[in-house]
Amino acid sequence: MTPKHITVLGGGLTGLTAAYRLAERLPSTQVVLLEATQRLGGWVDSHRYPIQYTSDGKDIRGEIVLEGGPRSIRPRGSRGAVKMLKLLQDLDLEGSIRPIPNSHPSARNRFLLGPSGSLQALPSSALSLLRSPYLRDLLFGGLTEPFRRRSLVLDESVDAFFRRRLGPAIADKLASAMVHGIYAADSRDVSLRSAFPILHEAERKRGSIVLGMLLGTKSPEEKRSEKESWDELGPLGKEREGWSLYGLQGGLGTLTSRLAERVRQLGVEVHLGNPVTALSMKDTNIEVSTSENTVLTSRLVSALPPHRLAPLVTLPNLRSNPLTSVGVINLVFPLPPAQVHPAGFGYLIPRSGPSQNPEGVLGVIFDSTALDTEGEPPVCKLTVMMGGPYWSSYPSTSGRPMERPSNPTELVSPALQHLRRVFPHLQDVEPVLIRPKLHIECIPTYLPGHGGRLRELHEAISSGPWKHKLSLVGSGYGGIGVNDCVGSAEEVVDALAQGHSATGLERWADWS
Ligand SMILES: Cc1cc2nc3c(=O)[nH]c(=O)nc-3n(C[C@H](O)[C@H](O)[C@H](O)COP(=O)(O)OP(=O)(O)OC[C@H]3O[C@@H](n4cnc5c(N)ncnc54)[C@H](O)[C@@H]3O)c2cc1C
Known part of the structure; x- marks a missing residue:
């Protein structure tokens, strides 16, 4: 059944995307967006x-x-990449x-700062590999990697994985730098399986990162459905194959500003400066209290960082990372x-x-x-x-x-x-x-075991008082990139628009 009233908590990129798609796809549902600060966009700045x-x-x-x-x-690499481009198309x-x-x-020139304080180019082609100061480490690591044993551990740190498969030099230099760049964290703290699922899959399915990269890890069915989604974008789906990455004219704020504009045009009630302070059940509804007022709603989509949701609900693992x-x-x-x-x-x-x-x-x-x-x-x-x-x-x-x-x-x-x-x-x-x-x-920082904790959280929502009432989206769960954030919002709205319930964590239901 289509909910009469949905409240989205948090007006960052994820909450804005959720509110926009809900208003667009469920025109008879009243959508409310509650944001703690005086501006929409969250970390987009x-x-x-x-x-x-x-x-x-x-x-x-x-x-x-x-x-x-x-x-x-x-423009590739995660489930949200295609959703992001589709969103940009739909927002003109x-x-x-x-x-x-x-x-x-x-795309070609990325550097590490070496111990002597000079820039060292990361290889971007076979020729540049030959000139690279990392030639020895990469060659040794790459040639021996396919013969290394698989781990029996379900999840391990990025550092442990790289150390095991490619040796200490690559783990200390390349992997630690990569995690600094993406997660602003220590590679010894971050879960490989949650942060770089593609590497985990390569080892699980092919026994090796090198073989996984060469032979691929996706099933024919997965490849077909991925191709279909890219094809839906029209020529853009093909053009983006030639891109390494992209930005937006005026910066990523162009996207959040346009979302904010559309959300208002579609009749979403936007409350700024309204931090949510309490959530409680009222019969079949949820009472959402903010510093300013109270909203009675039939469903919640939380786009809050998990540690901000934690004081408002009794659910496990929201403060684990x-x-x-x-x-x-x-x-x-x-x-x-x-x-x-x-x-x-x-x-x-x-x-x-x-x-x-x-x-x-x-x-x-x-x-x-x-x-x-x-x-x-x-x-x-x-x-x-x-x-x-x-x-x-x-x-x-x-x-x-x-x-x-x-x-x-x-x-x-x-x-x-x-x-x-x-x-x-x-x-x-x-x-x-x-x-x-x-x-x-x-x-x-997704600590090792993050996926298992998301499974527990999914089970707690699906079987307790929050069943059919709460969906979780945003950077706290299935990836921190803007594509992941948009993808998580789109997937939950897809489910709700089709009359299904969604915790937003279905992907982890079978995590083992
Ligand atoms: C410096 C930096 C650089 C980055 N660079 C990139 C990049 O280049 N590419 C990339 O893909 N990703 C990048 N990321 C990651 C990406 O920007 C974020 O993961 C993403 O913007 C998170 O969006 P979100 O909406 O899920 O969360 P947030 O942006 O955190 O939004 C959550 C919102 O909830 C609000 N809120 C909190 N508590 C309450 C409450 N009680 N009641 C109501 N509202 C509340 C907050 O005010 C905020 O507006 C970067 C992140 C940072 C910090």
């Missing part, structure tokens, strides 16, 4: 800034976009997509990027000690060359990401907990110090714009 400076006697003026949160989207944002072709320097905090410092230098760094996406820093990485930097994004900045003045935009496991307050194995600053302005000096060490050319150049952000508890 794009802003335009005016820029003005003098270079070689010339007055340079223009506007630039800076991202404090997510900026790039992958196809024209705002800014693809990065596979041949673009941003710690969350990392990250410093994001956008710096704009009045120089063409080519005078500062090689064209590329940026660099990551493997797990390192205080002598090599005194500021606790995770990586730096070369914003001027990572994404399309057409129309912007020729400035060098850099984003320093720092903190994460280096600031963790949870018991971690990362070794060197640093104190997390309490004010974002405290991040500026260490970020500049780091950049000037890596790019001495910046020694005498002052940024024309600095935007430091301190994102507290922004990314969940």
Whole structure:
């Protein structure tokens, strides 16, 4: 039966997507969206800034976009990738997509910061592998990997998996850096199976990552249904095969702004500055109390981070994963990027000690060359990401907990110090714009066993008082990428629109 009234909790990208699709697909249902803060979008945080400076006697003026949160989207690799592109089409944002072709320097040039403080290119082709400082480690790891034994452990850390299959050098250098870049976490803490399911599947089905990559892990049925979904996008489904990733003109805020606009046009009741403070059952309905009012609703879609939902319901495992905090410092230098760094996406820093990485930097994004900045003045935009496991307050194995600053302005000096060490050319150049952000508890660290805990959560919702009343979506469960978030919202709305109930965690029902 179609619910008369659905309340979506949390107005980040996931909650906005859920509210939009619910209003669109269930026109007779009243949809309410409750957001704690005064703005919609959650971690999506794009802003335009005016820029003005003098270079070689010339007055340079223009506007630039800076991202404090997510900026790039992958056109493949997760269940949500196709849903994201479909969403952009349905929101008439196809024209705002800014693809990065596979041949673009941003796709080909990704670096690690080596222990000596120099940039080391990650191999992107057979030829570049031959010149790579990682040649020995990758060749040895790659050639012996297919002969390594499978693990009997159901889930293990990313570090343990890479160490076991590809050796300590790859685990310490590549895997730790990759996890810094995606999860802002320590690879020894993150579940391989939840964070990189494709690698887990490769070992499970082919006995090897290398063989899994070469032979694939999907069944013919899975491949056919995937192809059908891409085909539904029309020419875009084909075009995106040539992309490494994409951004949006104006930043990812273009998407959340359009969603916010459509949600209101479709009659969703949006309440800003309304943190949900309590949830209770009232006969067959749920009473949702906020700091301002009370809403009686027949169904809830929670797009809150799980630790924010935890105090409102009696359900297991909502606080099982710690969350990392990250410093994001956008710096704009009045120089063409080519005078500062090689064209590329940026660099990551493997797990390192205080002598090599005194500021606790995770990586730096070369914003001027990572994404399309057409129309912007020729400035060098850099984003320093720092903190994460280096600031963790949870018991971690990362070794060197640093104190997390309490004010974002405290991040500026260490970020500049780091950049000037890596790019001495910046020694005498002052940024024309600095935007430091301190994102507290922004990314969940899926600890090993995450999938099993989601199964328990699914069972608790399906069999207890929340049965047919609560769906869980967002970055706390099945992936932190923007594609995963959109995908989770779309899947739940699909089920509700077809008259089914959905916990949002059906995927984990058979997890073992
Ligand atoms: C710095 C950074 C960079 C990233 N870069 C990328 C990237 O390049 N590509 C990518 O794919 N992903 C990236 N991610 C991940 C991605 O941005 C997030 O996983 C995603 O935006 C999460 O969206 P969400 O709606 O699930 O959660 P959130 O954005 O956390 O939204 C939850 C909302 O709930 C609200 N809320 C909380 N408590 C309450 C309450 N009690 N009542 C009502 N509302 C409440 C919050 O205010 C918030 O608006 C990045 C994340 C960060 C932090």
